[in-house]
Amino acid sequence: MKKMNVGVVGAGFMGKAHCVALSNMPKLFPDAPYLPVFKTVCDIDPEIAVDFCVRFGFKGFCTDYMDIINDPEIDIVAVCTPNDSHAEIAIAALEAGKHVICEKPMAITVEQSKAMAEAAAKAFEKGKISMCGYQYRRVPAIEEAKKIIDSGAIGQLTNVRAQYLQSWSADPRSPLSWRFVKETAGAGTLGDIFTHALDIAQYLAGDVTELVSMVKTYIKERPVQEGGVDLLGTVKLGDDAKKQAVDVDDEVSILCKYAGGAIGSVEATRMAWGRNNYITIEVHGTKGSITWNYERLNELEVCYGMDDEDGARGFRKIYTGPANPHGDVTWNIPGMNIGYGELKAIEAYDFAKAVEGGYQPTTTFEVGYQISKVCDAILKSDEVHGWVTVE
């Protein structure tokens, strides 16, 4: 089997997610195009880099990502650092002739995202592939929903509502990590999780063309977490901890129009007690509806409204499995279920197939750039208190 050397930059939550996915990808997909080889892991924190290197079986580690960029033996770079460094690392990797998978949000400004999309287009002319980590559109149930919508079975879409609700930062003792600082994160909930819900909605209904937004910050200062990986609210700091002002949002809501003709809404918050990874989508069409919730990600609910008799109409539940998109990765029987790990393996597989086939996979850097433009329009709309057109 062909081997491809991988360099991973950033050894936190997403470094782990990508490495678990890369090692599982050839095991789950019989036609996986290559065996990823863990060559070098980079983290600015040497202790984190060494620990990760040992646990994942990397051949070496470094603390400067340029060591990965300058290594001619590395074929693929996974960018898993906080948002402010995505642009410089991804562009350098593409210019050095690597294939690049970069976590979302793609960058902290529209200008950076534009530069990344341009670098990706240039690299593609030389056969180099890039992808942005909006993996939720690859959930088999969402892929099935897309098939149903494209077949016309639920008619013309009228309304698409998407939500991403979490609670890990609802407690004011939840520490201020890089995710709460504009300089490193670019935005708060907006870039972190709103963009995932937006990507699913746009995948199903077309790009958002016009919107009106509300953007709120509820907890104005938090106790500071000193360095390391973001502990995502798993640790609470006491009153004696140093405090710092939060300069990003906690919650975002938009009403919007989609290019496909539907209207709808997208909202996200990290302040919803009781909600954990509650990503939902509800799609209404002229002939039926679809609904889905990530917390039950293997279940797609579909109502073929025009086919059912009055009195017998309702949602049918489809448990996704081998017969649905990306069935290889699912276990033998619907209901045995997949989770986040398999989802990231699907992403790694789609990326590998694109590398093998020489085509750009979905969630290109162009998609990442378009999402950045919507985020920019959201901030503008909140500022002017009115509808804005997405550039």
Ligand SMILES: NC(=O)c1ccc[n+]([C@@H]2O[C@H](COP(=O)([O-])OP(=O)(O)OC[C@H]3O[C@@H](n4cnc5c(N)ncnc54)[C@H](O)[C@@H]3O)[C@@H](O)[C@H]2O)c1
């Ligand atoms: N797709 C998803 O579902 C998903 C989920 C979580 C995070 N993310 C994204 O993944 C990225 C990383 O988030 P995370 O949760 O893994 O963060 P994290 O805090 O868990 O880990 C980040 C790691 O990067 C290291 N680092 C920081 N700057 C670096 C640099 N310049 N060079 C090398 N290492 C550096 C830190 O020391 C830390 O170990 C972010 O862009 C985030 O938005 C995506």
